[in-house]
Amino acid sequence: xxxxxxxxxxxxxxxxxxxxxxxxxxxxxxxxxxxxxxxxxxxxxxxxxxxxxxxxxxxxxxxxxxxxxxxxxxxxxxxxxxxxxxxxxxxxxxxxxxxxxxxxxxxxxxxxxxxxxxxxxxxxxxxxxxxxxxxxxxxxxxxxxxxxxxxxxxxxxxxxxxxxxxxxxxxxxxxxxxxxxxxxxxxxxxxxxxxxxxxxxxxxxxxxxxxxxxxxxxxxxxxxxxxxxxxxxxxxxxxxxxxxxxxxxxxxxxxxxxxxxxxxxxxxxxxxxxxxxxxxxxxxxxxxxxxxxxxxxxxxxxxxxxxxxxxxxxxxxxxxxxxxxxxxxxxxxxxxxxxxxxx
Amino acid sequence: xxxxxxxxxxxxxxxxxxxxxxxxxxxxxxxxxxxxxxxxxxxxxxxxxxxxxxxxxxxxxxxxxxxxxxxxxxxxxxxxxxxxxxxxxxxxxxxxxxxxxxxxxxxxxxxxxxxxxxxxxxxxxxxxxxxxxxxxxxxxxxxxxxxxxxxxxxxxxxxxxxxxxxxxxxxxxxxxxxxxxxxxxxxxxxxxxxxxxxxxxxxxxxxxxxxxxxxxxxxxxxxxxxxxxxxxxxxxxxxxxxxxxxxxxxxxxxxxxxxxxxxxxxxxxxxxxxxxxxxxxxxxxxxxxxxxxxxxxxxxxxxxxxxxxxxxxxxxxxxxxxxxxxxxxxxxxxxxxxxxxxx
DNA sequence: AAATAAATTGGGAGCGCTTCCAAAACCATC
DNA sequence: GATGGTTTTGGAAGCGCTCCCAATTTATTT
Numbered sequence: 001x002x003x004x005x006x007x008x009x010x011x012x013x014x015x016x017x018x019x020x021x022x023x024x025x026x027x028x029x030x031x032x033x034x035x036x037x038x039x040x041x042x043x044x045x046x047x048x049x050x051x052x053x054x055x056x057x058x059x060x061x062x063x064x065x066x067x068x069x070x071x072x073x074x075x076x077x078x079x080x081x082x083x084x085x086x087x088x089x090x091x092x093x094x095x096x097x098x099x100x101x102x103x104x105x106x107x108x109x110x111x112x113x114x115x116x117x118x119x120x121x122x123x124x125x126x127x128x129x130x131x132x133x134x135x136x137x138x139x140x141x142x143x144x145x146x147x148x149x150x151x152x153x154x155x156x157x158x159x160x161x162x163x164x165x166x167x168x169x170x171x172x173x174x175x176x177x178x179x180x181x182x183x184x185x186x187x188x189x190x191x192x193x194x195x196x197x198x199x200x201x202x203x204x205x206x207x208x209x210x211x212x213x214x215x216x217x218x219x220x221x222x223x224x225x226x227x228x229x230x231x232x233x234x235x236x237x238x239x240x241x242x243x244x245x246x247x248x249x250x251x252x253x254x255x256x257x258x259x260x261x262x263x264x265x266x267x268x269x270x271x272x273x274x275x276x277x278x279x280x281x282x283x284x285x286x287x288x289x290x291x292x293x294x295x296x297x298x299x300x301x302x303x304x305x306x307x308x309x310x311x312x313x314x315x316x317x318x319x320x321x322x323x324x325x326x327x328x329x330x331x332x333x334x335x336x337x338x339x340x341x342x343x
Numbered sequence: 344x345x346x347x348x349x350x351x352x353x354x355x356x357x358x359x360x361x362x363x364x365x366x367x368x369x370x371x372x373x374x375x376x377x378x379x380x381x382x383x384x385x386x387x388x389x390x391x392x393x394x395x396x397x398x399x400x401x402x403x404x405x406x407x408x409x410x411x412x413x414x415x416x417x418x419x420x421x422x423x424x425x426x427x428x429x430x431x432x433x434x435x436x437x438x439x440x441x442x443x444x445x446x447x448x449x450x451x452x453x454x455x456x457x458x459x460x461x462x463x464x465x466x467x468x469x470x471x472x473x474x475x476x477x478x479x480x481x482x483x484x485x486x487x488x489x490x491x492x493x494x495x496x497x498x499x500x501x502x503x504x505x506x507x508x509x510x511x512x513x514x515x516x517x518x519x520x521x522x523x524x525x526x527x528x529x530x531x532x533x534x535x536x537x538x539x540x541x542x543x544x545x546x547x548x549x550x551x552x553x554x555x556x557x558x559x560x561x562x563x564x565x566x567x568x569x570x571x572x573x574x575x576x577x578x579x580x581x582x583x584x585x586x587x588x589x590x591x592x593x594x595x596x597x598x599x600x601x602x603x604x605x606x607x608x609x610x611x612x613x614x615x616x617x618x619x620x621x622x623x624x625x626x627x628x629x630x631x632x633x634x635x636x637x638x639x640x641x642x643x644x645x646x647x648x649x650x651x652x653x654x655x656x657x658x659x660x661x662x663x664x665x666x667x668x669x670x671x672x673x674x675x676x677x678x679x680x681x682x683x684x685x686x
Numbered sequence: 687a688a689a690t691a692a693a694t695t696g697g698g699a700g701c702g703c704t705t706c707c708a709a710a711a712c713c714a715t716c
Numbered sequence: 717g718a719t720g721g722t723t724t725t726g727g728a729a730g731c732g733c734t735c736c737c738a739a740t741t742t743a744t745t746t
């Protein structure tokens with residue numbers, strides 16, 4: 001349709017290009033009558049200013065990039081990412097930014113994507129999902145000097161703005177809850193050691209035990225990979241150690257663990273209590289319904305955008321840090337509703 | 344970092360702007376020695392051409408938009424979208440396009456997003472997830488004359504290029520499978536009537552029954568909303584009609600149905616067989632493992648991009664149509680592995 | 687070696703907008 | 717009604733690239 005330009009609108013409205021531009025950008029100094037006249041022409045013609053020309057002239061693209069690095073994009077089946085994306089997209093809509101999505105799924109992708117990301121004139125800022133240890137992408141992006149907010153604490157957070165959930169505290173609360181309920185042999189199915197999420201959740205687990213004077217029993221700590229199958233196998237390897245409760249670092253692993261427990265002929269929570277992490281939709285409808293930690297994933301994404309806009313507006317120094325709280329959702333799998341809860 | 348321009352590179356390499364541009368765009372007519380010299384300077388300086396300037400001058404942004412309309416974005420918890428997105432993103436990487444994501448989550452969003460989408464100079468083409476009946480977005484986008492590929496058959500497909508899975512045939516195969524296994528009272532949990540997906544799957548169900556001379560029993564057809572909870576309630580309302588098999592139009596609904604069946608004290612597949620649709624990850628680990636239809640979701644997304652690039656390259660006439668095949672994945676929930684299967 | 691054809695290069699005119707600056711129009715004041 | 721100040725408006729110079737065209741260089745032919 002319309003390949004109209006500013007000039008065309010200006011001519012039709014009987015004003016100059018500059019005036020139309022002012023109307024478009026809500027500049028104050030335009031006479032009300034003229035503004036109305038211009039707006040009428042714009043409405044009638046269905047004119048939309050050309051995005052590229054605007055970006056080139058103003059040096060702002062009103063576009064943010066969301067980069068999901070290779071190490072995590074395989075987990076794109078995890079509902080975490082859709083929710084995060086949704087929060088981010090909502091914020092972008094709200095602040096009138098466009099969202100560009102970069103899914104890095106292979107090494108080849110990474111090589112192709114990086115130049116595209118760091119090209120000037122494309123993105124005003126970047127949101128990067130923090131990845132595994134040793135991921136070079138963050139350093140490269142940081143070096144490219146584009147405003148950057150990392151989602152999830154990076155391994156080396158020096159000078160980096162990031163937002164994260166308080167994983168340590170969340171895990172601490174989950175395990176404390178189990179301790180209060182009287183469980184003695186509390187195990188954990190942790191995530192892989194190469195992510196800060198796993199490290200933090202494991203630390204929260206350890207801290208809760210230690211604060212109550214419990215010893216950390218290495219045979220009660222086993223590593224999963226955040227998947228259902230991983231949780232299943234982890235639980236199987238955990239059974240000989242006879243835990244009476246298990247804290248899984250993700251709901252998917254918790255569900256896998258529950259499957260393993262059931263298959264072993266044990267009951268939840270009578271024989272083994274289970275607590276997960278995430279509060280995914282299926283946590284509530286599992287049998288038994290899963291006690292878990294709810295993360296504010298979409299709000300986290302939304303907030304990440306707000307931080308990024310702040311960086312764009314006001315510069316990246318000092319780095320911003322935001323840690324969001326979680327919530328323990330008590331259902332049946334921890335036994336709280338069956339046991340006498342002391343307190 | 345570098346706010347270098349073409350001109351800077353040209354000066355440093357001792358050539359003209361045009362020559363650098365030629366090198367950048369792989370034009371043939373550049374002396375090998377000059378090309379090398381220019382590339383060296385580019386490499387040393389870490390120069391990247393400005394995207395906006397390029398778009399403005401060449402009238403191509405190398406950017407595609409993926410629009411997920413309001414009616415479906417609420418289902419973003421459905422793994423369908425992540426997978427689709429992944430396929431699309433992979434294709435974009437492969438063909439060196441950037442992907443812009445438009446999640447329409449409210450009416451307000453829609454009003455804000457539409458002008459952004461149809462702004463010239465931003466997108467070379469659009470992928471639109473087909474939505475509910477009555478969704479205006481498709482017509483508006485069509486009218487804006489930007490190359491458009493719809494994912495999922497739209498209600499009014501006239502003149503529209505689209506790609507879809509063969510839902511009719513898939514459902515037909517699933518139900519035929521149940522018929523072959525000897526089930527007599529085959530029910531279906533359909534999706535809401537306002538989407539072509541639901542309509543097509545229901546039609547496949549009906550066609551399979553009719554071809555074998557079976558009557559369609561309205562009491563065996565009930566409507567869900569593609570969620571687990573919806574499947575659960577749908578199954579509950581189906582139980583009085585005493586079905587011996589049920590075809591659910593999505594895995595999520597199938598899982599909900601299984602929960603309802605178990606709660607009613609019935610066995611799967613002995614009392615009621617279940618077949619789902621999607622082959623989501625949890626289908627394989629459900630109890631019992633779910634027989635279901637596998638859709639090539641990511642390949643669908645990939646192909647959608649290829650069609651769109653074809654439209655961009657060669658014009659939108661005639662409209663392209665691609666229908667992809669599905670695959671019946673037989674597991675335990677249909678009873679095929681227990682029953683004598685009659686040939 | 688001259689004439690002609692082909693390959694390579696440089697210059698300039700945009701692409702459609704923003705934004706600075708100066709001119710014009712308006713206003714209130716003395 | 718002239719003066720000074722404030723709004724409002726128009727013109728022009730870019731933003732950094734592509735691409736056409738003409739000029740230059742190189743290769744080929746007779």
